[in-house]
Amino acid sequence: MYVIGLQEMNSGIISLLSDTAFEDPWSSFFMDVLSPLSFIKVSCVRMQGLLLLIFAKHQHLPFIQILSTKSTPTGLFGYWGNKGGVNICLKLYGYYISIINCHLPPHLANNDQRLEHFDRILEMQNFEGDIPNILDHDLIIWFGDMNFRIEEFGLHFVRESIKNQSYRELWEKDQLSIVKKHDPLLREFQEGPLLFPPTYKFDRNSSNYDTSEKKRKPAWTDRILWRLKRQPQAKLCTPSPLAPHFSLSLRNYVSHMMYYISDHKPVTGTFDLEMKPLLTAPLITLSPEGLWTMENDMVISYSLAPDFLSSPWDWIGLYKVGLRHINDYITYVWVGDNQVSVCEGLNKVYINTNNIPETKDKFLLCYYSNNLRSVVGISKPFQICPRSCFKDNILDESHPQI
Missing domain, CATH: 3.60.10.10 (Endonuclease/exonuclease/phosphatase)
Structure with missing residues (x-):
């Protein structure tokens, strides 16, 4: 720090x-x-x-x-x-x-x-x-x-x-x-x-x-x-x-x-x-689900710690690796408005990736808690496949996957 x-x-x-x-x-x-x-x-x-x-x-x-x-x-x-x-x-x-x-x-x-x-x-x-x-x-x-x-x-x-x-x-x-x-x-x-x-x-x-x-x-x-x-x-x-x-x-x-x-x-x-950390696991664990492309709405999976109090104003932001601060997102989604499903503690929301410019940069997902005014979960870095990966909606097998 x-x-x-x-x-x-x-x-x-x-x-x-x-x-x-x-x-x-x-x-x-x-x-x-x-x-x-x-x-x-x-x-x-x-x-x-x-x-x-x-x-x-x-x-x-x-x-x-x-x-x-x-x-x-x-x-x-x-x-x-x-x-x-x-x-x-x-x-x-x-x-x-x-x-x-x-x-x-x-x-x-x-x-x-x-x-x-x-x-x-x-x-x-x-x-x-x-x-x-x-x-x-x-x-x-x-x-x-x-x-x-x-x-x-x-x-x-x-x-x-x-x-x-x-x-x-x-x-x-x-x-x-x-x-x-x-x-x-x-x-x-x-x-x-x-x-x-x-x-x-x-x-x-x-x-x-x-x-x-x-x-x-x-x-x-x-x-x-x-x-x-x-x-x-x-x-x-x-x-x-x-x-x-x-x-x-x-x-x-x-x-x-x-x-x-x-x-x-x-x-x-x-x-x-x-x-000796008193908090050893994040309150939110999240990750992109499946293969992300720049052509469709994609799905984010996340799970909550038992004692985490969520809010309708919680949101998940998509960032490039190397972000400067928490407002430096490319796009974001309100978790309450874009929920796809909740099953056995696993939540899913969709996020639109159509307007993301093509880049070779890696990305991160961050979950922001309105109640705690802080980031409470962050994904591992991942890549989003550019449109050039697709030919007739079929993934070119030579392109590395996530």
């Missing part, structure tokens, strides 16, 4: 109105890069200059349920979204995960305000239905431009320390590192070692720290934190059942100094997430 968060995007009125009607340029860019690698945009949320995107390989789609997307403005007394956080809450193989991208207040003297905004964003993550409180989620990933600065040391000392890669003394005066020692909640969040240079502030289109009149002191403003759910303490002499296996380990935590388009340098964290 890829989780991507941006801050300080172009958030003018014209840009916001344009992005409401069309895909925003950053989402399109990342889809262009990741879709050829079989990654699909699963969800996104935007609040003015903040954007949060989640991509996943297509085989994971039936096991990812998007439960909620939220925006929490904290700028201008909570009425303006130039500062704040955006959140995506999802269920991954049965585990609850919250991902937050934030932009906190700037400047050295505003540390208390940053902590206040951190708490406010957390308090606003109230979910409807039976979604547990965010602090009861199995994993919280919290990242963004947190704007914490380096205290006490002067500009010259900080720059010389960076030049000599002597970061230890700077870590001790990093505001986030200091507050994590005293704040009970922040102490529960983990972070990798800051083995890379401070990522703010640079002259644009260069790797030079700020040479403007303000000469802002470098700082590690761009951070990635995570918090695993605390396991309840076992009572003395009382054996407790083994908790499902769920662990997160950091593989690397680095900055990327070769990018020049911002006055910040981007930071990435790569993690290994190991789990």
Whole structure:
């Protein structure tokens, strides 16, 4: 999976109105890069200059349920979204995960305000239905431009320390590192070692720290934190059942100094997430029935898990392999309106393939649940025979079949 968060995007009125009607340029860019690698945009949320995107390989789609997307403005007394956080809450193989991208207040003297905004964003993550409180989620990933600065040391000392890669003394005066020692909640969040240079502030289109009149002191403003759910303490002499296996380990935590388009340098964290899945089979199993051609209505067979609650608004989409997002279908069919038969738990619906352009691409079928607002079943890739396969309605035996 890829989780991507941006801050300080172009958030003018014209840009916001344009992005409401069309895909925003950053989402399109990342889809262009990741879709050829079989990654699909699963969800996104935007609040003015903040954007949060989640991509996943297509085989994971039936096991990812998007439960909620939220925006929490904290700028201008909570009425303006130039500062704040955006959140995506999802269920991954049965585990609850919250991902937050934030932009906190700037400047050295505003540390208390940053902590206040951190708490406010957390308090606003109230979910409807039976979604547990965010602090009861199995994993919280919290990242963004947190704007914490380096205290006490002067500009010259900080720059010389960076030049000599002597970061230890700077870590001790990093505001986030200091507050994590005293704040009970922040102490529960983990972070990798800051083995890379401070990522703010640079002259644009260069790797030079700020040479403007303000000469802002470098700082590690761009951070990635995570918090695993605390396991309840076992009572003395009382054996407790083994908790499902769920662990997160950091593989690397680095900055990327070769990018020049911002006055910040981007930071990435790569993690290994190991789990014992609580959901091991998709809610829907589906496949094309028989040999598919581009000349006739074709049949899709699917079966439902016993606990799956279907809706008349559920639909099945036909996609080319390499789809960018769930709305990228070639055609679709409402399962309630196009049902052919139901027999011993096996459902059949027909779909019209007449208008599909001839191509050598492979295809996928995805079942979208209206109740769960997520893909709950996906077929294996398959091919559709072009019209050239047929001569007098007889399949040319030399053509490979499905």
